[in-house]
Each structure stands twice: as structure tokens, then as C-alpha cells.
Amino acid sequence: MSRMTTATTADALAQVASDPATIERHFPAAARVAGREGGDGDAAREALLLAVPGQAAYVVDVVRRLYEHGDPAERRAVLLALPALDAPERSNAIGDAALPIVRDALRTNDTRLVAAALGPYAATYLDDDAWRQAVLKVIFMGIPVEQVAGLAARSDAELARMVRDFADERQAAGRVVPADALTFLALVDTPDPSPIRAD
Amino acid sequence: MRIFDPHIHMTSRTTDDYVRMHAAGVRAVVEPSFWLGQPRTSVGSFTDYFDSILGWEPFRASQYGIAHFATIGLNPKEANDARCREVLDVLPRYLVKDRVVAVGELGYDSMTPEEDDVFAAQLALAAEHELPALVHTPHRDKLTGTRRTLDVVRESTLDPGAVIVDHLNEMTVGVVAESGCWMGFSVYPDTKMDEHRMVEILRRYGLDRMIVNSAADWGNSDPLKTVRVAEAMLAAGYTDDDVDRVLWRNPVEFYSQSGRLDLPDTEPDGTQTHDDELVGAGATFQGNSVLRGAGD
Incomplete structure (x- = not known):
């Protein structure tokens, strides 16, 4: 039986850049991997999202799937990363395409998600x-x-x-x-x- | 007194229970995924349920000062329904999550070939994800079911020390004690085990690898049965430290094998200095450690 050997944050980033599908495996574990390295979980998750290559539509698909499959900490990290994913200097800036997940978070009764949904991205597009x-x-x-x-x-x-x-x-x-x-x-x-x- | 309830189905309980549990010393719980009474007919019902015990339920628990973790798995009863077998395909994406501290609850219900397959497959998933396993024993034909459970554990790559065999009684504790697995006891108002029989079992088998839970759910059950066991132990002459070992340190040691049991610092008297950690690292508001209530 082969065990899952948890990658380092640097390994995970390199893997996601060359094979973006691996983010499904790295994103949920990213906070505890970063924690062991003395890093910040939200920052590590944002870096993974920013490392996803491809057109905006593809990036939005990844973002939406990670949100849908995420626990509250993962969902919160996705919401917090939206402004960076939409930065004007990025050729694949996501625009307003991630609004459905902002609306989803605003429907919850989880204070952490509601707060995270109301960042600069919502201020721009909602x-x-x-x-x-x-x-x-x-x-x-x-x-x-x-x-x-x-x-x-x-x-x-x-x-x-x-x-x-x-x-x-x-x-x-x-x-x-x-x-x-x-x-x-x-x-x-x-x-x-x-x-x-x-x- | 600090209590860790290693097996309780909080989705079936009210917020009043959380209040009473916290007042009695409960500071952490593990909620195993299980059968809901009403059979499910599709994978979507399972994923919504898994999301709930990893999402809404820990949030609800945190508002009452209780840290909440979960175990994820396909229970044996529904393993017999072909419509639910696809759950096995979605398990890997849940087994990597931060608040998943074991695979479970697994085991046998009617000891069918389907249950054999699903049980063995999930023990392999536990080994692959470096997680321990929570295994229950059947309500009917219990001793045979317990022996067969231990055979399947032996055939797996999982170390017996990474397995709790739960819902034990006087008839089944002996074989599990010999196996090296942890011994779980569900203390109920009238079935399975009661607090006085529990103390007798502790007397006979010692405190090593002993796990006591309330397994409270939607049936006739009591989320304070862990506390009742602690009281019965003290009345029988056990020390505060013995109680702390069985009701806190043992379950913490077992679930810590996951590497994911991120508990707030909790003194043996139940006091906590870092309440803001209750909802997990990074989960509180940035720049504001006070998690306010969810209104009314």
C-alpha cells in the first residue's frame, strides 16, 4: 500500500504549475503543510490558486470546484484569494465570473464565510x-x-x-x-x- | 474535569445539549459519519452530510466552546445498497481534510459479502491517508461479528493500534484486548453499556487503550454519559488523574495519530486560555480574535 506522502508547499506549487489538476489534492492539505513549515494557511492556498495556469475560464472552473468541494477553511481561503485572482496585471484575471461563490457564501449562516465574502471583490462586482x-x-x-x-x-x-x-x-x-x-x-x-x- | 467525547452524533442534538455538555466539562468531540435512520438513495445525500459535519456542525460547536472533529466513511448498513456504493469514489477527497481525524464508522451490520468488501476497502483508504479507523461492532450476533472484524483488521495494512473497535460489552472486550486494538464503549441509558458496568470493565482490564463515549444520536441516548462514567469512576476510588486519562488523554492519543487533532490548550480542570483557537487556525476574523455570536 503506497502512502500519501504530503508534499512541501514549494513542491505543491511546482506541481500545480505543471499539472493544475493536482491542486485538488494539495489545496485541502495546504494549511497543515504550511503550518508545519511555519507559514500561513490562507497565504499558501492563495499561492496555489495563483499558480494555476491557463485561460480565465479554466481558472474560474478550478476556483468554483475547490470552493464547492471545500470545507469552511478552504472556502474562506478561496473567497479571500478572489481579489488577487482578479488583479488587473494578470492576463487571465477572472473578472466577475466568481460571483456565484460570493453569493453562495452570503447565503450561509457561517460568520467566517459571510465576512470573507465581503472583501474588495464583492465591493467591485456585487x-x-x-x-x-x-x-x-x-x-x-x-x-x-x-x-x-x-x-x-x-x-x-x-x-x-x-x-x-x-x-x-x-x-x-x-x-x-x-x-x-x-x-x-x-x-x-x-x-x-x-x-x-x-x- | 475535561471530557473528550470520541464518538457522538451532534447533528442529531440540539444547541441545549451543547450548553449542557460545555457546563459539564466537555471541550472536544469527534462526530463519526453514520446512518441517519432514513436510508439515503444517492451520493449527493452523503456529500451534503459530510460537508455538514465538516462545516456547519464544527461552527455550531465552536459557538458553545467545544472543538469538533469528524470521521468520514460509508457505514455498513448502507454499504449493502448499490446506490450508495459510489460513496467510496468520493471518500478520497474528504480524507485529506483538516478536521477529518479517522475513517469511520466502519464495520459490520449483517455481515454480508458487500460489507466485507466495503470494510476492507476503507481500511486500505485509512492506511493510504495515514488515518486511524473507527470500527463499530454489530448489534446482532455481536461476538461473531467482533471476531470477524478483528480478522479483517489483521488482514489490512493498518496497525491494530490505529483502530478503535467500538460498542463493546462484557462478551466482546476480551478478544479486542488481546488484539492490540483500542477498546471503545458506548454508554447508553439502557442498551450497550452503563456507567457501573463500565467501571467493572476498567477494573478488570485496566485503563490502557480504553475509550469511553456517549455515542449520543437520535435514539434514546444521553450526551452526558461520559460525565456519568467519570463520576462513577471517582465514586469507585479512581483518582482525578485516572479519570483524565480515560476521558481525555486516551482519546486524544488515539486521534492524534491522524496528525490533524488541532486542539485548543485545555487544562485538566477544563479551563482554556486561547478560546479564539476553537474554530481552528486561520478561521477567526482577521484582526479580531473574538468570534461573535450568529445573532438570533
């Missing part, structure tokens, strides 16, 4: 309705709202109204209004009801 619902969900779930990328730039009067209604609902019930709801309102609320885009 439509207004979905983005507003996501920020409201972050406040509702107790995820620190300052972790949402592009918060000041993308917030508008409609989102401010939604958060104000949420705060009113809590107050009417005699329940605590999450501090982040007030933080958010202080950030975006202005006497002028017109859109408050900071850009």
Missing part, C-alpha cells in the same frame, strides 16, 4: 441590492462591520434606511441595538437624504 442585504446581514450576525471592504464608498441612502429600520425594530422590542448599527449610521448618515457615496 450589485447594489445584494450588497445592501449583505451589509445588513453582517450587522445582524454581529460580524464587525468595519471589515466590509468599500463600506464608505458603496453605502447609500437606501442602505442607511435599512439599517435605521433595523435599529428601530430592536428599540421597539426593547432589545439592544448592535453597536455596529450605530457605527454604520454615524459613518453614513447625513441630514441630506440624497445618496451618500463617498467617492
